[in-house]
Amino acid sequence: MQQVIKRSDVPQENRWRLEDILGSQAEWEKEYTLVHQLVEKMKQYQGKLSDVQTLKACFELEDDISLHTERLYVYANMRHHEDTAAPQPLALAEKSKKLSVTVGEALSFITPEILSLSDEQLDKMIQEAALEPYRFTLIEMKRQKAHILSKAEEALLAQVGNLSKGPESIYSMINNADMKFPKIKNEAGEEVELTHGRYSQFLESRDRGVRERAFEAVYGTYRKQRNTIAATLSANVTKNLFYAKARKYPSALEMSLFGDNIPKEVYTNLIATVHKHLPLMHRYMKLRTKLLKVDKLHMYDLSAPIVDEFDMKIPYDEAKKITKESLKPLGENYLNVLQDGYDNSWIDVYENEGKRTGAYSWGAYGTHPYVLLNHKDNLNSMFTLTHEMGHALHTYFSDNNLRYRDAQYPIFLAEVASTLNEALLMDYLLKKTTDPKEKMYLLAYYVDQYRTTVFRQTMFAEFEMIMHERAEQGEALTAQVLSEIYYELSKKYYGDDMVVDQDIEMEWARIPHFYTSFYVYKYATGFSAAQSFSKQILEEGQPAVERYLGFLKSGGSDYPINILKKAGVDMSTAAPIEEAMSILESLIEEMEQTAAK
Template sequence: MNKSKTLPKRSDVPAEYKWRLEDIYPSDSDWEKDVQKAKQLADQIAGMKGKLGQSGEELLAALKLQDELLATLDQVYVYARMRRDEDNANSTYQGLTDRATSLSTQAYGAISYIQPEILAISTEVMEKWIQEVSGLDHYRILLEEIMRFKPHTLSSEEEALLANMSELASSPSKIYGMLANADMKFPMITDENGEEVELTKGRYTQFMESKDRRVRKEAFDALYETYGKFRNTIAASLTSAIKGDVFYARTRKYPSALYAALFADNVDLSVYDNLIATIHEHLPLMHRYIALRKKLLGVDELHMYDLYVPIVPEVDMKIPYDQAVSTIKEALHPLGEEYGRVLAEGFSNGWIDVYENEGKTSGAYSWGAYSTHPFVLMNYQDNVNNMFTLAHEMGHALHSYHSNHAQPYTYADYKIFVAEVASTLNEALLMHHLLETTTDKQERMYLINYYLEQFRGTVFRQTMFAEFEKIVHEKEEKGEPLTADSLSEIYRELNVAYHGPDMVVDSQVDMEWARIPHFYRNFYVYKYATGFSAATSLAKQILEEGQPAVDRYLDFLKGGSSDYPLNLLKNAGVDMTSPEPIREGLAVFKELLDEMEQLVTNS
């Protein structure tokens, strides 16, 4: 597509580079029909309130209606929102999105009674109904999952009280968000060109990648000095969030806040503990990478503000979209004919919105409704990073495609715990392909370092975050005080351990905990590290074993939520209750690090 200095209008983008949302609804009037259908279904299901405990037939009828309502609602919301994402200035689709959002609120209100009524049914009666009522067995997994929460569900009055506290419970996150995103102002710094520019959170990342060390240090100092001014306020907001996590866990009779967070995915505590323990075993590899970074930067001391500047000069790898598509197809060839056929369909059949246009939502995502193929939003630029992003999002898309085609609506959606596996596996296979085919030494070093940085940021760094969360929650559960000083001390000790003797852990970074919004979504970040490790292990199996590993992987993609995430992964060949997948992933990191050190030595 021809590039110009100004963004094209939506109408000027060629059709072959736009997704085809007509595959969801041929017209807005067809969308309107489903809006009315969803309203009727919501009214119908609301009229069944109080009846689910009367018979298995009533329960089955309600569950079928719920599936039909939610499937319709998904389609209505997805269409409206993706139309708006094409051009956020389009008032028509702003209106449709607002209506879809309101409809969702009404619909979820209409079905809110279903789970409490199911929980009021005894296990014995439920089993009897499942055996006697034709069709109810289809919902066995769903019902067993709901019933699994029964020991941690309170009386209706207590549940109502907790529900009314939800806004209060989210206050620490909201307060932090307002402070960090609205009220906190950063000072001016001098950029590479000697010009005064305002430091912002968005610009901070760019400054950390600056080749000018003075700029990096100045931005680093200014950022943390600003956070430091609010250290006690931010500590109060974070400790309040931690206290809330502990309160809800105890109220619902969970052994700990960590146990409560992992219970939803039916993940054993050993998975979390194995991740941290295995990363600690392999910290010498991280320390070697830090030493290599120090060597390549040619500095006497490596500081925390030197972590993001590229250590290999960026090579001129201009990759137009059509070339990226061709390369990704080749790279994913090991996944077999079935995967390749669907991938080719996605690239050529209206799944992807490729280029940026005026008003289009930024970034990238994969999304869709159950009854249609998935869609991918891109804002493609001709570079390596965007090619990897495209491979990543198509991994999500094909996961959804296979799951939707193999599972009924009830079990088609997969858990967040496994969501990043399919996307990251595609990136791993793409990297393998590029390293296998490149003949340019500088290009090879660039690619290897790109992947090493993925490991550092996704496996080591996210595990360090996960360990910090575990420590601070355990301290709260023991009644030990959490203050700005204690949080900073814990965070510093982790940085020293993870980065090793070649890193000067600047005192400013002790405050980094204050700028991580994920800490307000407790025990979530570990999933990045486990997902990356699982994907790396599966990619290795696919490349070494061939078809048997491919067959297991395709079964995983088709699994949806028909089983728990750990079981789906285990059947695919990855047992996340064991440290082996983490070790296998880190073995790849070691191989790449060995080669990078050799290439540097021979330079």
Template sequence: MKQLMKRSEVPAEAKWRLEHLFENQQAWDREYDEVKRRLPEMGRFEGKLTDGEAIRQCFELEDELSLLTERLYVYASNRHHENTAEPEFQALLDKVKKLSVEVNGAMSFITPEILALPDDRLQALIDDPGLARYKKTLQDIVREKQHVLSKPEEALLAQVGNVAQAPGTIFGVLNNADLKFPTVKDENGDDVELTHGRYIQFLESRDRSVRKSAFEAMYETYGKLRNTLAATLGANLTKNRFYAKARKYPSALEASLYGDKIPVDVYNNLISTIHESLPLLHRYMELRKKLLNVDELHMYDLFAPLVEEYKMTVTYEEAKKTVLDSVKPLGADYCAIMEKGLEGGWIDVYENEGKRSGAYCSGAYGTHPFVLLNHKDNLSSMFTLTHEMGHAIHSYLSDAHQEYRSAQYTIFLAEVASTLNEALLMDYLLRRSTDPRQKMYLLCHYADKFRTTVFRQTMFAEFEQLIYAKAEKGESLTHQELCGIYYDLNVRYHGPAMTVDKPIEMEWARIPHFYRSFYVFKYATGFSAAASFAKQILSEGEPAVDRYLGFLKSGGSDYSIEILKRAGVDMSSPEPIRQAMSVFGDVIGQMEELAK
């Protein structure tokens, strides 16, 4: 039986170098102690935020302490994710989570105190040249006025922070450390342990019985915990509804979009524009059924290879070289940063026992970003590499061109940079492909990107919309309810060519993003914006590249919709989504031609 590597067995060159953030544990402890020691300094500003100079000094201290806490958090979180079963780093993460709550509590007086000032005084502060660095912060505070509570209430809400983290923390530990999956027989009849990382690999098997047994084993495992997982997700909804109600938002959705100044129409637009385009997904399912030559297309056939006897093996070293070549349209400076990231200890490459599943980019201002991967030698992992490096370079350029407070871009913008890299990689591979089977393989991969990043994430977004609507009406959300809603959405999205298998009704239980509510729609909007940027970059060249790099350097210096508009993409209209859908239609058309 193939066992996962232990963390100690992973070669040094395949590990990220967190010592670039903190040289050792003692350095982390010193910085932790510094935050604890300096935190009382915030108190000297309480009751004094009446003039520009006091506000400036208070904001400067807030920035210093927030950055130190962010650095502590990133290190502890990344260490914990190297092996989620390691108690030392679980304790470290718990310690810094508690510190974050303390820090937030100590700063909770700032916004209510500034908001207590008369409107004309607030406007004068916004216009004060001495506070120019903090102009957007002050504008945001004024925007939030109707949703900010009194000082004692804000302090109380900050204290609730520890309790509020519980649903996500419990799900994370259950999902990454405690859930044990059975073994599955691979194509050779060998017993292989099913893991989060290997699940998609099994679903990509050419052997249908391997796909079916992995699919059934996965959802049977979650099914055994259906009551617990429904309760955990339900608790997360209750938490978000509590915060929305406490802050006087009409709904949890509006509370989640308000800070980013994203109109609810953008969310609803996405769902309605994708509903309009469901016939394209149904057409792709028909094609998949035809190419697999099956009487019935099942949910476990969604990742099955469509090209007979064609397997694209891509080692990590090959993936790095290809990714670097594919981003050349973005210019020499972008390529130089990419190379530095690929070779400079930014990336933790392979799966090991207890390691957090999936992939992400994280980091703290002033230090290079860190990328967690669970690389397998396949095409999908190469796309994950370029995706996460898109995030990393976005952060790197934002940090280089913005001050701490304005460097942090929103999640709404984040998915644009990552997905644009994927579009460039696909363009690079398709242009160089001369083998019709390879071309079909790549087109399948691209079609699946549309399916998983636009349609699937929109389906998740609609699931969230539906369950919150029920919760806000006071209706119960038992596991039966959650399963029923989720199953019906699968039927609607996949269309008549798909036999929707009963076990898929449990899939909601394994989606970690549902604990970052109303987050997933940003993948679909990001993908659409990226498709629009890619079209401009590949057809216009330098002017479009300059606009795009300007977007990456903007960080969070303005509202997301405005930053994108300036760079040439208007997400307040359905147009970018329709553009993306027209690309999807072209991909299906090319596949249908090759299939003749």
């Protein structure tokens, strides 16, 4: 077991260069003082935003304050992530959080004041040449206006805000703090305590008995808490219904889609199209049964490895090379920026003592993006590298082609570029391999991504929709009702060729995403959009690449559906999901052919 090194011992070439944002702590403090001065300056605009020139100056100052605050916040937090135990970066990170709150309060008068203008005044502002850089901001504010209440009502809703966090906080305490799982026997026959983290490891065990014991122990534990957890989930749904009614939305679903201006059809099309292609999932379940050499597939067999011991060792330098090679279809310009990221310290590569776990891409407008990794020399880490560089290059192209205000892309678009990179990497690896074992390993890896990202997340999305519809019709969401809905959906999604164990009816109780309602569908739409892009790029070549680069350069300058549509992916239709499904079908066919050899 390799020793984890201290931050101070990490070689320079494996670190990111945060000095590109701010050169030193003294520079950070100087900028921090500047933000406080700018915040003071903002006060002069309060109550005067009906004048065009004043509004323009106010918006310009708002951008200036936001940009400096972002730089301070990102720099401090990324320094903290290098070594979470180091006291000085932690203090800076805390200081930057407090500054963000102060800034948020100082800027909070702008939107309500603009919305207090009449529709005629707002329309006039939207047409003003002087306000052209802020046209989309004003159009968006006007769209929101119908759902903004009077000053007194808004103040009341703001106070309810703390109460509304109750269901999620209570669930989090039950799930993370109070709930204790029993001990189970591992592969070696030793008694080991089951935890959230170990559960997924146990489900990937080659020992079927271990998988079954873990599955039954987890859901048996949730079953004991079913009435309490049903009450927290039901309270969360009630909260959504309250806000939807208060803010005059037709339903809780439409309220949640309104922010990104997503038509309801995008949500319902996703569910309907996935339903149409459920036979593909059932076909994969049949194949899984055969490959695992079991009579009947159970729910606890879904993550079991179907290829005997197989380990792809890929050192970091090789991962960079393979990744770059696989992204060749995106053209010279894209590859040059990628290489720039590799060569110029965008990436913090390996684990060190105290470093934040996981991986992400982040940065501040005006400097290049950054990527945090905890690289291990395996396939998963190579996919993480290409995924995070997809985010980074999306940010790079947006930032370099748009003003600060328009560059930030919404969550609905966020996973497209990263997942497209993964799709191109997978296509490259599958075309290159000659080893049937490696091929099967790659195919299973990819098909399982479809299972977890498209089918499973769509099933979650459907569960949320049914649950809210039932509540809107006045039905009580008891543990029994929730379990019945969930079990029926599980049978529908996984099919008759496997055993849908009764225990799975409790799975709704362990999904924290259900407390951020109507969010999970974005995983499925993002994945589908990326597959659609990859298919077009690989089949059409240059015209599709140009459209895709146009997408990367669009940031958040328009509504997400419009940005994707211009690039050739229309998420208001079923076409991108159909394209993703045709790719899945060919992957399953390849798996079947490889298995038959």
